[in-house]
Amino acid sequence: MPIRPENVLRYPPDWPEISLAIKERAGWRCECEGECGRGTHPGRCPNVHEGEAYGTGSVVILTTAHLDHTPENVDPANLRAMCQGCHLHYDAGHHAVTRAQTRARALADAGQLAVDIGAAATPVMPPTRPQTLPAAAAPATEQLLLDLPEPLEGTRP
């Protein structure tokens, strides 16, 4: 995965060598064993660098993924050689989680807001209570409406 411009400074200067070492450790084969969540490769991903990607037949580009999505953490245990398919999917899952957390936070905030509004709206409850009365008193209203046309008709020439 291309390094995002805003993250470029978070990578150590020797990242190219680190990344290379990881790919060599992997024997230039994707090390993903299902972490990507694609569910398309039982066990370890068969994709080999510059080989044909299974499923799509496109050329595999081996990349180095951070399992914790932290560019500064270049501990070999945190790094996995991954084909672009697995890497993108792995990161996409992370972004989905990030988005879900953001959304959950937004919902929590909204919920908080709704609670506040609800509390503020409570004093307004008495005025809303009469609204149930018209429903019960609907016949009276209808009566009134039915009564009205007659005088109107009567005033017509």
Ligand SMILES: [Zn+2]
């Ligand atoms: Zn893979």
Ligand SMILES: [Zn+2]
């Ligand atoms: Zn995978």
